[in-house]
Amino acid sequence: MVMPLNIALQFSRSVLNIQPLGNGLINDTYLVTTDVKPFVLQRINKQVFPQPEQIMANLLVLTQHIEQANDKQTTLKIPQLLKTETNNNFFCDGQDNYWRALSFIDNTESLETIGNLAQAQQVGFALGQFHRLTHSLDSAKLYDTLPGFHITPGYLDHYQQAKNQSKIPEDAYCADFIAHYQYIVHDLELAKEQGLLSLRVIHGDPKLNNFLFDKTSKRIVSIIDLDTVKPGLIHYDIGDCIRSCCHTTATDEFNLETCRILLSSYLKEMGSFFSEYDYQFLYPAIRLIPFELGIRFYTDYLEANRYFKVTEPEQNLRRATGQFLLCASVMVQETGINHLINQLQATKPSVTQ
Ligand code: GN1
Ligand code: MG
Numbered sequence: 195m196v197m198p199l200n201i202a203l204q205f206s207r208s209v210l211n212i213q214p215l216g217n218g219l220i221n222d223t224y225l226v227t228t229d230v231k232p233f234v235l236q237r238i239n240k241q242v243f244p245q246p247e248q249i250m251a252n253l254l255v256l257t258q259h260i261e262q263a264n265d266k267q268t269t270l271k272i273p274q275l276l277k278t279e280t281n282n283n284f285f286c287d288g289q290d291n292y293w294r295a296l297s298f299i300d301n302t303e304s305l306e307t308i309g310n311l312a313q314a315q316q317v318g319f320a321l322g323q324f325h326r327l328t329h330s331l332d333s334a335k336l337y338d339t340l341p342g343f344h345i346t347p348g349y350l351d352h353y354q355q356a357k358n359q360s361k362i363p364e365d366a367y368c369a370d371f372i373a374h375y376q377y378i379v380h381d382l383e384l385a386k387e388q389g390l391l392s393l394r395v396i397h398g399d400p401k402l403n404n405f406l407f408d409k410t411s412k413r414i415v416s417i418i419d420l421d422t423v424k425p426g427l428i429h430y431d432i433g434d435c436i437r438s439c440c441h442t443t444a445t446d447e448f449n450l451e452t453c454r455i456l457l458s459s460y461l462k463e464m465g466s467f468f469s470e471y472d473y474q475f476l477y478p479a480i481r482l483i484p485f486e487l488g489i490r491f492y493t494d495y496l497e498a499n500r501y502f503k504v505t506e507p508e509q510n511l512r513r514a515t516g517q518f519l520l521c522a523s524v525m526v527q528e529t530g531i532n533h534l535i536n537q538l539q540a541t542k543p544s545v546t547q
Contacts, residue, residue: 198293202226202235204278204285205295216304216403218419219502225298233276234296238421242501246292248337249421250275250283256395256423259331270323271416273297299416302406308439311455316407318456320414321400321435322463325428328395329467333425336395340422343398344430346379346486353493360496365511368492371518375485381478382429390471391427398422400431401438429475432460433483437520441484446519450530453480458538465543473539477532481524488517 197212208229215225215234222237238246253275260272273296278285284294308314342348353372357364385391397404399422406416439456440449457476461468492514494501499510524531 198224198235198237201237201285201287201293202295204280204293205233205235205276206230207279221421226295232298232300234273234298236294236296238292238294240290240292243339243421245337245339246284246294248339250294252336252339252423253420254283255335256328256331256420260327263327263330265327268323268327269413269415270320270327271299272420273299273416273418296418299406299418301409302415303409304403304406304418306403307443308402308449308452311452312412313407314439314452314455315459316412316414317402317405317435317439318459318461319463320405320417321397321431322460324397324400324417325394325431326463326467329464331395333393333395336424338424340398340424343422343424344426344483344486345383346381346482346489347383349486349489349493350376350379353489353496356493356496362496362498364496365492365515368488368511368514368518371522372489372492375521378478378482378485381482382427382475385471385475385478386427391429391475393425394428396422396424396426396428396431398424398426398431400435402435403438427479428464429472429479430483432457432476433479433481434487436480437484437487437517441516441520443516446516446523448520448523448527450527450534453531454534457534461538462543465538468539468542473535473542476535477528480531481521481528484517484521484524488514488521491517 199212202209202212206228209226210229211227212224215223220239220242224235226233226235238249240246243249257272257274275283276295276297277283284292286292305313399419404417404419405414406418408415436453436456440452442449491502491510495510495514502510504510
């Protein structure tokens with residue numbers, strides 16, 4: 195793999211080393227060491243984000259809002275956008291690739307799976323803090339960096355087209371699962387259209403490995419990957435966070451205990467901003483997001499892996515199957531999940547001023 199040294203030099207003259215960082219499926223990410231501070235360098239995938247400038251603009255709006263809010267209870271930091279040597283927010287190379295640099299938050303690590311309930315408590319707390327902090331930011335000030343993102347009926351339509359055009363044979367389990375449960379795809383969009391749920395600022399991709407844990411205190415100190423921060427339903431975020439943290443990958447089962455800890459700690463932060471309907475649509479969100487991601491992975495498999503990075507051709511099929519099995523396990527545990535939500539609603543924190 196060729197390391198983008200020339201690009202890193204646009205952001206700092208004192209680059210010592212570049213190495214790949216993390217395992218995102220869309221952008222290319224590197225850690226750049228310099229003789230001053232290390233930083234994160236990213237090439238934004240233009241196929242996915244057609245207007246990368248909007249990502250940088252949103253990040254600046256968000257940073258400014260958090261600085262102005264100056265919330266003393268907040269422990270969460272977000273990475274800062276770094277300028278190029280010529281004072282720009284990004285660098286566009288000769289091939290129309292957009293590159294940007296972000297501050298690196300030191301002494302931190304991200305997790306691929308939840309190892310103990312204290313970690314789940316931290317994740318719920320951090321997502322709750324993010325939503326609480328951005329609650330006072332008018333979502334109309336943000337660009338929609340990725341139109342159609344998390345609009346599940348759109349992913350279903352895309353799948354129907356892909357399956358009609360694909361030369362790759364259908365997988366019986368995935369095809370049957372989608373056909374059988376496709377009626378759930380409208381759950382959140384309908385609630386939005388009916389005004390039961392409203393647009394707020396969302397992170398868009400708050401999966402477990404986008405939270406940074408301090409290596410010493412074991413607390414979450416940062417939430418990263420802010421490219422999909424935009425107006426949306428916070429239920430997409432909650433569903434996405436829960437599907438990634440409560441997925442026991444060895445058996446593809448949903449872990450209700452992890453969900454209990456995560457959701458109760460989330461609602462300690464955010465519960466006072468929750469309406470009746472916000473509670474009512476928690477279960478549909480927990481069920482929907484694994485189904486949606488399953489459709490997205492499966493469609494990409496049928497389209498020969500154009501969107502999500504793969505290391506071998508059937509990887510997106512396996513990812514899809516994992517999400518559908520998780521969704522099935524959520525449905526098996528519907529009563530337990532709803533019971534948990536009712537308990538949490540009954541102990542809803544009072545309104546904070
Ligand atoms: C993509 O690239 P990464 O891993 O941060 C995707 C998310 C999916 C995730 C699944 C913009 O995020 O929606 O949940 O893969 N991001 C985009 O691993 O499509
Ligand atoms: Mg992401």
